[in-house]
Amino acid sequence: MKIIKPGLQTTVQDAGRYGYQRYGVIVSGVMDRLAQRIGNILVGNDVDAAVLEMTMKGPEIEFEEDSLITVTGGDLSPTINDQSVKRWRPVYVKAGTTLKFGACKSGCRAYLAVGGGVDVPEVMGSRSTYLRAEFGGFNGRALKEGDRLTSGTPSERSKQILALFVNLDEPFIESDWSFASEWSPELRDQTVIRFIPGREWMDFTNESQELFTETEFELTPQSDRMGFRFKGEKLKRTHERDMISEGVAFGTIQVPSEGNPIVLLADRQTAGGYPKIAQIASVDFSKVTQLKPGEKVRFQKITQKEAEMLVLEQEQHLQQLEQGISLKLREGSEIG
């Protein structure tokens, strides 16, 4: 794949770099893990395989070899050879065709998965780009014009999905089946983010607990892969006490003394010293990471058990998707 135009911030990311947090090495990885997992399932990859994460303004990519791809996540108006291409489904692209992105219609981050995964060297067991420390991914940085990326060896499943496509002389062919369920980002309520109370929830005044769950918070432009800063009613603790730094996670909501919540995301630090008012339920990470500055959300309190049940439910939907693809492969239903 040759990068004709890099887009605003296009990086190679996988499921994250685990096992080095004790040295202060952050996890990194994709922001929208659900979109990445679905993308990889659709092209027959391991769910953790490396993909391209594209933000707000997507890149322009020329495929130098015939490839099996899919675009998932936010709608950045993808086109192939200037024809609109549908997302959330496997697509065959012929060598010499160009994938472009246009306006950011919904969401904020799109993902390009390719059969075999994006192949860059592993650093500390991961292909994720760690932008601030400048390592991992493609030369430790966001993609630039002229960069050339290769894909890894496709799995048997990936080859079988590609073999469903016929009429391979066309510049591209979309499959007639897609990932459609209540989990699809277009169909869910983007504005309600569910959370489990954090370790310092009880440190906040009753009034602040109510404001947190009953008023809207707006995403500010001071938001990136490290964390999202929201603004809204100021959240106050009953008394100030200096915290002892400890581990934080994807979706931890910290409140510095100024009173605005910060949601920690893929490039979060490994430990933090601000009070944790809440922890977002993992099933809602995908919603949060697709927000754009200026958009408003409400936070809704659920229990730990409810959050765990939602994780299980999501897993079942993903398994159904895998089974659905297996069925297509068994039937040998041709595409194109």
Next chain:
Amino acid sequence: MKYELSPLGDSAVIVQLGSDITEKSHHAVRNLSIYLEENPIDGMLDFVPAFTTVTVYYDPIKVWTRTENDASPYEVICAKLGYILENMKRSKPKEAKTVEIPVCYGGEFGPDLEEVAAHNQLTPDEVIDIHSKGEYLVYMLGFAPGFPYLGGMSEQIATPRKETPRQKIPAGSVGIAGSQTGVYPIETPGGWQLIGQTPFALFDIDQDPPTLVEAGDKIRFKPISLSEFESMKEGQE
């Protein structure tokens, strides 16, 4: 061993092993970390040792599918951690090394030196003197790659974090937050009060481990002039 477990969402648990930053808590944290490194729990993704806590990250689905009873992933992880903590043998702490870190204090490298001095009714020189006389224990690494959280700073120079974190802090910056001090290995946002900068690199991906200091080491800071800083910086490159 005394401990408390609490959830950090649906995929992590915080093991509390002490309430204050003491060498005793540090050793409890270190013991559990060494145990987890050698005997990882099924479904565990990672763990983060801190001053008084170890946070254990897990994949709830993997934890769930490997269990036969109706317990939730959190309950399974807690039961396993409880068993480990009740039965863990006390290991002897590994021998520590002492690392000397040169620091150019004040000026553009330490924009908050005056604020730290004013907060504690001291002169900037007194702050430098107190900061560089101490011997510090590396309690943990975190926040950024190779960032040492140090214990042993004098309460005389303790200063609360900035109300609003800075968007950019240069690599090598030496800072104070509450009664903690530390060094920023890479450029990053952060809320610490900055008092100086070191020319040394604290993080290098080509080394194994990738960090200049490890948890358990001792650190000393040595004041250097701007010209010494510049020649050391050149020597590094």
